[in-house]
Amino acid sequence: AQSVTQxxxxxxxxxEAPVELRCNYSSxxxxxxxxxxxxxxxxxxxxxxxxxxxxxxxxxxxFEAEFNKSQTSFHLRKPSVHISDTAxxxxxxxSNYGQNFVFGPxxxxxxxx
Amino acid sequence: xxxxxxxxxxxxxxxxxxxxxxxxxxGTSNPNLYWYRQAAGRGLQLLFYSVGIGQISSEVxxxxxxxxxxxxxxxxxxxxxxxxxxxxxxxxxxxxxxxxIYFGEGSWLTVV
Numbered sequence: 001a002q003s004v005t006q007x008x009x010x011x012x013x014x015x016e017a018p019v020e021l022r023c024n025y026s027s028x029x030x031x032x033x034x035x036x037x038x039x040x041x042x043x044x045x046x047x048x049x050x051x052x053x054x055x056x057x058x059x060x061x062x063f064e065a066e067f068n069k070s071q072t073s074f075h076l077r078k079p080s081v082h083i084s085d086t087a088x089x090x091x092x093x094x095s096n097y098g099q100n101f102v103f104g105p106x107x108x109x110x111x112x113x
Numbered sequence: 114x115x116x117x118x119x120x121x122x123x124x125x126x127x128x129x130x131x132x133x134x135x136x137x138x139x140g141t142s143n144p145n146l147y148w149y150r151q152a153a154g155r156g157l158q159l160l161f162y163s164v165g166i167g168q169i170s171s172e173v174x175x176x177x178x179x180x181x182x183x184x185x186x187x188x189x190x191x192x193x194x195x196x197x198x199x200x201x202x203x204x205x206x207x208x209x210x211x212x213x214i215y216f217g218e219g220s221w222l223t224v225v
């Protein structure tokens with residue numbers, strides 16, 4: 001079975017500052033990794049995903065994440081955040097095709113002016 | 114391209130009343146379908162998933178049930194709502210051989 005840990009429940013950061021949202025996973029098999037963003041009162045939108053290949057993955061809205069197999073991590077980064085990045089961010093993992101997706105508890109990013 | 118829609122977007126229901134939330138996916142066939150619940154300020158809880166018509170797997174025993182009457186339609190129901198059923202309900206889909214899950218817009222349910 002897989003599990004996902006997002007150690008930071010809330011991350012406040014000033015506008016134009018860099019941000020890193022941490023995600024660690026546990027799995028006994030190879031995994032696919034995802035980051036989703038949820039704006040208030042909306043569904044989850046896919047930010048980026050790692051399936052294979054390059055460990056540095058670029059997504060929408062200037063976000064990127066790096067898969068580190070030895071540290072079982074998939075941290076999300078953005079070099080300069082905007083007010084509009086204020087949202088809840090979820091890390092997720094799956095190892096099976098289209099059935100078992102496990103989500104972390106989420107990290108609330110608050111971008112301050 | 115594929116799209117997913119769920120409705121209603123918001124719902125206020127009295128305790129003991131029935132519930133029906135609907136979800137449809139367009140632009141694909143034989144998708145895997147999911148219902149998640151998100152309580153206020155909390156993460157996602159998988160309620161049901163389906164790999165085909167009439168095939169429903171329940172992850173959490175509760176007051177809710179799900180049905181899949183058509184290939185791209187997924188319905189979440191309850192005969193008698195409880196206060197604890199309040200929350201944000203999300204429908205999602207993935208390709209049967211896919212590795213990515215996509216979400217609908219969500220439905221807010223408030224049981225009063």
